[in-house]
Amino acid sequence: xxxxxxxxxxxxxxxxxxxxxxxxxxxxxxxxxxxxxxxxxxxxxxxxxxxxxxxxxxxxxxxxxxxxxxxxxxxxxxxxxxxxxx
Numbered sequence: 001x002x003x004x005x006x007x008x009x010x011x012x013x014x015x016x017x018x019x020x021x022x023x024x025x026x027x028x029x030x031x032x033x034x035x036x037x038x039x040x041x042x043x044x045x046x047x048x049x050x051x052x053x054x055x056x057x058x059x060x061x062x063x064x065x066x067x068x069x070x071x072x073x074x075x076x077x078x079x080x081x082x083x084x085x086x
Contacts, residue, residue, distance in 0.1 A: 015068045024049070024059040024075075031080035034059055038073035 020040065026032050034049040040063060049059040076085045 016065055018065050020061075020063045020065065020071075022049075022059075022061045022073075026057050026059070028057075031056070033078050033080055035076045035085070036061060036073055037076065039071050040065065040073070042067050042069060042071075 022036065024034065036045075036047045036049060038045050038047070047061065047063075049061055052058045052060055078085045
């Protein structure tokens with residue numbers, strides 16, 4: 001599976017009202033599930049990503065920040081038919 005992410009990397013500082021945008025392009029024939037784990041808005045969150053309607057291989061996410069500060073994130077993925085997250 002090849003994964004291309006168009007997003008900021010590493011530790012980033014965002015301000016109130018800023019938008020965090022993430023877009024993934026997946027080159028894989030089988031359906032894939034993604035979860036974004038983040039401390040966005042200073043709370044631990046897990047967000048399921050869903051493919052865009054026009055392309056089952058493109059996932060996108062846009063989140064508006066409610067609090068300023070640094071935040072981190074990481075992605076987990078699995079094949080849709082699998083129970084194991086990576």
